[in-house]
Amino acid sequence: MRLQTVVYRAHDPRWAWAPNSGAGAATHGGRFNPVGIKALYTSRTFQTAWLEAQQGFPYKAQPMTLCGYDVDCENILDLTDNVVRAANNVTLDDLGCAWKELSTRKIEPPSWAMMKRLAAGGVVGVIVQSFAIGATASDVNVIFWEWDDVPPHQVKVIDDAGRLPKDMSSWV
Incomplete structure (x- = not known):
């Protein structure tokens, strides 16, 4: 299907200069990507993005940079x-498996096997329910394995006013 919408992502402010890199997910792996494969985890609402970014600690909020992304993405x-x-x-x-526990034990999580199979078939992203602590049925995420600033796989950060830093120098 073709997805045309705005999605949101809340992330560590240190990475505000690279809001669509996917490098953190590639470094650490995630529910829908093994280590070494980039992924961009986004949410359908900014509330869900915040919930996801707080890693299950919604009452101990840490600083986050919240970004919107303009999506025009096929597949x-x-x-x-x-x-x-x-x-x-x-x-x-498959979707809700204990991916972290399985990967720690060197067992491939079903969600990773699914991701590899779907990506090999040309799928570039999935819409899934959130599995964050405290999530409800209305909390939905969109995870991209392939994206660009232009269609057909556009996931472009919205920064019309140029507020995001251009490099890491703001943290030095």
């Missing part, structure tokens, strides 16, 4: 849809 799968999940052989157990 997205909406895995919140039961029919789409079934057609792509994806289960809720």
Whole structure:
């Protein structure tokens, strides 16, 4: 499907100069990407982005940079849809697996195997429910494995006023 919307991401302010790099996810891995594969984790609402970024500590808020992204992206799968999940052989157990615990034990999480299979088939991102602590059914994320500043895989940070820093020098 083609996704045309605005999504949000809250991230560590030190990385405000590279809000769409995906390097942090590649370095540490995530629910939907193994170490070594870039991913851009975004949310459908800024509230969900904040919830995701706080890593389960919503009452001990840490500083975050909240960015919006203009999306015009083809080859997205909406895995919140039961029919789409079934057609792509994806289960809720795959999506919600204990990925961190499995990867720590050197077992490939089902969510990583799913990501590799879908990406090999041309899928560049997925829409999924949030698995953050405190998330409800209305908390939805969009994870991209391939993106650019222009269509057909556009995920472009919105910074019309040029407020984001251009490099890391603001932290020196």
